[in-house]
Amino acid sequence: MIEVEGLVHRYDGANAPAVDGLTLDIEDGSFVVIAGPNGAGKSTLVRHFNALLEPDEGAVLVDGTRASADPVAARTAVGMVFQDPRDGFVASTVGEDVAFGPENLGLPREAIDERVTAALSAVGMAGRLEERIDRLSGGEGARVAIAGALAMEPSHLVLDEPFAGLDAAGRRSVREALARLHADGRCVLVVTHDPGTVLDLAERVVVLVDGRVALDAPPDEAAGRLADLGVTAPC
Secondary structure, X not given: OEEEEEEEEOOOOOOOOOEEEEEEEEOOOOEEEEXXXXXOOHHHHHOOOOOOOOOOEEEEXXXXXXXXXXXXXXXXXXXXXXXXXXXXXXXXXXXXXXXXXXXXXXXXXXXXXXXXXXXXXHOOOOOOOOOEHHHOOHHHHHHHHHHHHHOOOOOEEEEEOOOOOOOHHHXXXXXXXXXXXXXXXXXXXXXXXXXXHXXXXXXXXXXXXXXXEEEEEOHHHHHHHOHHHOOOOOO
């Protein structure tokens, strides 16, 4: 479980906090969309989940432990996939890249191979270990980035604007991967300013405006209120 308690985060030189006294709980196994207009504080919020940022006030607890007090535990429990996955690739082939995280945990080779195989299978990329990263489509690259996070076996998977820059086929392939992961019991959090692609998969929609929670509701209730909060409403 991720617990956000009165979180405040300020960037140097900003007139107002990026996140302003925000309180929120994310249940294990849930599928949550965190939406809001640009500059609402979405990315700032989720970067506290695995201690990429530290609070100015308040706290973020992951499984009962402050993320900032134990970043290693937080980053093990919360896998993060950023907007442009290619910025995070560290190897030339699919298999090598997905294996990078488990290798840095010092796991035995057999355990690493098992994790890589399972992670690639979960995103529909099984059997593509030797393919070059630079020859993948946008959707395939996004799925490999998700597999890299999954190989660390996190209980929560956070994706920041995972559909940005993808064509229709790429959006569909990533969406299908997320649906499979949630069906297998993984907590999935999708950060987006355009929630229409995954609104029907979500169990809950949280909308941020000016660093605060402006709406926290089931998708069917949230859909009719998104436009009024500066979020692209689904067609």
